[in-house]
Amino acid sequence: MKIPEQGILLRIFIGESDAFKNRPLYEAIVQQARSLNLAGATVFKGIMGFGADSRMHSAKFLRLSEDLPILVEIVDAQEKIDLLIPFLDENVKEGLITMEKVKVIKYRHS
Amino acid sequence: MKIPEQGILLRIFIGESDAFKNRPLYEAIVQQARSLNLAGATVFKGIMGFGADSRMHSAKFLRLSEDLPILVEIVDAQEKIDLLIPFLDENVKEGLITMEKVKVIKYRHS
C-alpha cells in the first residue's frame, strides 16, 4: 500500500443557477482550480435540497428544478486549497463551504 | 477569508424506495430538517451500490433500478444535528449514518 499523505477535502455547496459572469459558478470554480494547478475537482448534482434561503428545490418539480443543489469537491494539500479561497470568498454569494482533513493516496500513470 | 466554525457533517445512506408514510424517506428527512430550521440539506442519488441487505442495485439493470442508493447530507452545528437524530432513529429501518467534524464557512446574502 502506498503511503497516504495529509490533505484537505474542500466541499462547496452552491446552486445550479448560481452564476459567475455569464456561466455557471460551479464551472468557473472548476476552471479556477485547474488554472491554479490543483490536483483535481469533481462536480455532483443533487436531486433535492434546501439551503440558506430555505426554499426547497427538487428534480420532481419542474419549475424549481432549475436550481438543483451542486456540490464541488476538491482534494489537495492545504497550501493549494488556500490558493482557491480568495476566488470563493469573492464569488460565492450564497452557499456553504466545508473543509476537513483526509489521508490521500494518489495513483498516476508514470 | 471568513473564519471557519466547527460543524458536523451528517450523512445518511438509505435507498430510493425506503418510505415514510406514503412518500420517499429522503424527502421526509429533508422536510424534517427544514422544519427544525437546520441550515440546509442536499440529496444525491447513486448509480449503483449495495448495503445491509447485500443485494446489488444498479441503474444498469432496470428491474433493480427502483432502489438506487440515496445519500442525504446535512451540515450544521452539533446541537442542531442532534435535533434530527430522534426522527432518524425512529424512521431509518435499514441504512447507515455517519458523522464527522468539519470546518464550516457560510455565505449568505446580507
Place this chain on the structure above:
Amino acid sequence: MKIPEQGILLRIFIGESDAFKNRPLYEAIVQQARSLNLAGATVFKGIMGFGADSRMHSAKFLRLSEDLPILVEIVDAQEKIDLLIPFLDENVKEGLITMEKVKVIKYRHS
C-alpha cells in the same frame, strides 16, 4: 440514540471509462467489496471534473462525456477497509483515494 462506532470512510475518485478486464472499474470495485463482505458501497457519477490528467470532462460536451468522474464510497471498520486496499493498489491506475475517520450508526432489520 444508538451508540456510534468508529469507522473509516473510503472514497475512490476514478473515471467512468476506467476499466477492469472488460467492465467498468467502479463495478469491479463494488463487486470486490461485496465479495469481501464489506458493509456496503455506493457509486456516484459527477457531471463535470478534471483529475490527474488535467483534461476537463463534462456532461455538457458529448464527446468528452464518456469519461465523467465517478466516486465510490465505502464505510466500514478499518480492518475491513484494509482488505480492499490491495485490489485498489493493483487496479486503480489513475485516480485518488481518500480515507477519513467517521462515527458510524448502522440500522438493520432485526
